[in-house]
Amino acid sequence: MSSQPDIFETEHITLAHGNGGRFMREIISEIFARHLANPLLDTQADAVALPMPAGEIMLTTYGFTVQPLEFPGGDIGSLAVHGTVNDLAVSGARPLYLSLNAFIEEGLEIAVLDRLIASMARAAKAAGVQVVAGDTKVVRRGEGGGLYLATTGVGIRDKNLKLGLNRIQDGDKILLSGPIGDHGIAVLLAREQFGLHGDLKSDAASVWPLTQALCPLSGLRFMRDPTRGGLAMIAHEIQHATQLGVRLHEPNIPVRDAVRSVCEMLGYDPMYLACEGRVVAVVAPDQVDAALETWRALASGRDAAIIGEVVKNQRGVMLETQLGGERLVDELEDDPLPRIC
Numbered sequence: 001m002s003s004q005p006d007i008f009e010t011e012h013i014t015l016a017h018g019n020g021g022r023f024m025r026e027i028i029s030e031i032f033a034r035h036l037a038n039p040l041l042d043t044q045a046d047a048v049a050l051p052m053p054a055g056e057i058m059l060t061t062y063g064f065t066v067q068p069l070e071f072p073g074g075d076i077g078s079l080a081v082h083g084t085v086n087d088l089a090v091s092g093a094r095p096l097y098l099s100l101n102a103f104i105e106e107g108l109e110i111a112v113l114d115r116l117i118a119s120m121a122r123a124a125k126a127a128g129v130q131v132v133a134g135d136t137k138v139v140r141r142g143e144g145g146g147l148y149l150a151t152t153g154v155g156i157r158d159k160n161l162k163l164g165l166n167r168i169q170d171g172d173k174i175l176l177s178g179p180i181g182d183h184g185i186a187v188l189l190a191r192e193q194f195g196l197h198g199d200l201k202s203d204a205a206s207v208w209p210l211t212q213a214l215c216p217l218s219g220l221r222f223m224r225d226p227t228r229g230g231l232a233m234i235a236h237e238i239q240h241a242t243q244l245g246v247r248l249h250e251p252n253i254p255v256r257d258a259v260r261s262v263c264e265m266l267g268y269d270p271m272y273l274a275c276e277g278r279v280v281a282v283v284a285p286d287q288v289d290a291a292l293e294t295w296r297a298l299a300s301g302r303d304a305a306i307i308g309e310v311v312k313n314q315r316g317v318m319l320e321t322q323l324g325g326e327r328l329v330d331e332l333e334d335d336p337l338p339r340i341c
């Protein structure tokens with residue numbers, strides 16, 4: 001007698017796993033429903049009623065095509081939780097529920113799918129969210145990168161919380177919660193096409209502990225997670241929305257030595273690299289020290305720093321460099337690292 005579920009009778013996903021019959025029922029019940037189990041998902045209803053605490057209901061959605069599917073510090077399963085949870089968190093919303101769409105390529109090893117969904121379940125548990133609805137599709141060999149995931153997130157936000165680019169003012173300070181570029185470089189090294197290896201891990205994690213901690217500050221203006229396009233992208237978004245200038249102090253921007261050396265070798269700029277567990281916050285100058293102290297007291301904010309400010313007497317995004325000079329930070333045009341999330 002083996003305790004192994006029937007699903008492992010075949011080694012790879014076949015088109016039959018998407019045909020609506022026994023094989024499809026088996027991957028849903030023995031992989032997705034087994035790992036992600038919770039009372040709402042377990043109802044197996046066509047739609048689910050979500051118990052919601054009082055507040056503003058917030059919704060976001062995100063698609064995941066990262067290659068490779070597994071990398072140091074994460075995988076597409078955990079990333080599908082963190083990416084979506086973090087867009088709620090930086091909006092000041094407590095993440096509560098996720099839906100999941102999985103597009104599985106014919107030929108994917110069933111053991112890999114099982115591992116990725118188990119990882120997703122662990123990330124969801126750690127982030128305090130439940131996956132309450134889902135759908136799976138199987139696409140023919142060559143039509144997908146092994147696995148694509150899409151998650152929609154629902155969260156709840158205090159009605160009185162006012163955050164937004166439109167709240168940013170001249171003189172506001174810019175905070176960063178930790179080192180930039182870890183995720184981008186960890187995924188890049190996992191591709192092995194450069195023959196480089198390192199012990200660098202993705203920073204992918206829920207940022208809700210960081211954002212929740214700042215929400216009580218009345219001087220908190222805006223938060224965003226530097227994912228694709230990195231810190232440079234957020235600086236440009238602030239600049240475009242406010243028509244104020246942004247000054248960043250390079251010596252204050254935390255970058256790990258391992259990230260810096262890979263960037264130097266391959267010609268990347270950490271300013272443009274994706275993070276999946278960091279937050280940029282804009283805070284009124286009289287509360288920036290309190291915000292920094294709040295973040296540094298948290299494990300994920302230990303390396304937080306004040307990295308710049310919003311100023312009216314300047315155009316564009318200016319970086320004060322390590323050497324005491326300054327240079328304009330251009331807006332990203334080419335994607336330096338595609339399929340990073």
Ligand code: MG
Nearest residue numbers: 087224225227
């Ligand atoms: Mg975001």
